[in-house]
Amino acid sequence: MIVLKATQDKVLSVLQSVAGIVERRHTLPILANVLIRKTGSQLQLTTSDLEIQIRTTAELDGDSGNFTTTVGARKLIDILRSMPSDQTVSLESAQSKLILKGGKSRFTLQTLPAEDFPLVQEAANFGPSFSVPQKVLKELLNQVSFAMAVHDIRYYLNGILFVAEGKQLSLVATDGHRLAFSSATLDVEVPRQEVILPRKTVLEMQRLLSDKEGAIEMQFAGNQAKFSFEGMEFVTKLVEGKFPDYNRVIPKNHKNIITLGRVPLLASLQRTAILTSEKFKGVRLNIEPGTLRVASNNAEQEEAVDELDIDYGGDAIEIGFNVTYLIDALANMDQDMVKIELADSNSSALLTIPDDAAFKYVVMPMRI
Secondary structure (H helix, E strand, O other): EEEEEEEEEHHHHHHHHHHOOOOOOOOHHHHHHEEEEEEEEEEEEEEEEEEEEEEEEOOEEEOOOOEEEEHHHHHHHHHHHOOOOEEEEEEEEEEEEEEEEEOOOOEEEEOHHHHOOOOOOOOOOOOOOOEEEEHHHHHHHHHHHHHOOOOOOOHHHHHEEEEEEEEEHHHHHEEEOOOEEEEEEEEEEEEEEEEEEEEEHHHHHHHHOOOOOOEEEEEEEEEEEEEEEOOEEEEEOOOOOOOOHHHOOOOOOOOEEEEEEHHHHHHHHHHHHHHOOOOOOOEEEEEEEEEEEEEOOOOOOOOOOEEEEEEOOOOOOEEEEEEHHHHHHOOOOOOOEEEEEOOOOOOEEEEEEEOOOEEEEEEOOOOO
């Protein structure tokens, strides 16, 4: 039976959309495979790593009929990548093997039985579904994901908090030294729901989401989240645990406010970061009426100083920061201006976008 027949680029893009979560080495060999299910003329591809399951439905020609099998996902992708994009390729079943043909090439691949593939058991009680444009969710993820912790023992920090309430969806990430918050408006009112999406899920979502206006539908359950978009269904386990109360972390009423160009500030920080040491990424900010001075030094007694003219009439403040934390935030914004609010040299700073309450970034100072 011819399971599918289409051009290389078409088959490859369908496969790549589900294969991001597949590990090359796994304790369970079948998890390196993609589950192929043909029902009539419709083809369904599913991958899983036991935490996340991605399924996509595609119309790729071939014989119609019912057929299921599993085959090595990465191997299939590697073979397809080696072929010209406009070449017609076909996948045929023969006994317990699959034969991939393209031009004068022919590859015989070993399969494993479909019934052994461990599908994720979907939660029975998902909450009400709501949606935002894909483009919006992608932007929200980009604005906060850099602040996620990596391998923190406080496992609830290794991911992003999603809070849906009323007509607002908020995303929050923190690693204990900084916190990023971003929000968007929903088209429907929803009861309060809070879930923590794991880091791997977040990175995979960022890879899959496009800048299209098409909607992505979300549903949350106690231990699962489900996302549906463009013929794809993405189910993931959640991180259990209590996320810190982010509202208490976001400073209110800082009286010293500077509004300045994001690009000049980013360039200044990147310049001075060159002379920070690998271990100690500290920069000093000296803020005085009219001037912002950025300085750094290292163990070799080298020093960098950079000055920016600013429109500022508040208190004189000297404050230290991990320069990477400031660069991360500024590099993930695309607005022209940034607003920095400060209290004194010992309190955290708040970075926002002028006239936009949807994004907030809090960074703790560091002693220098």
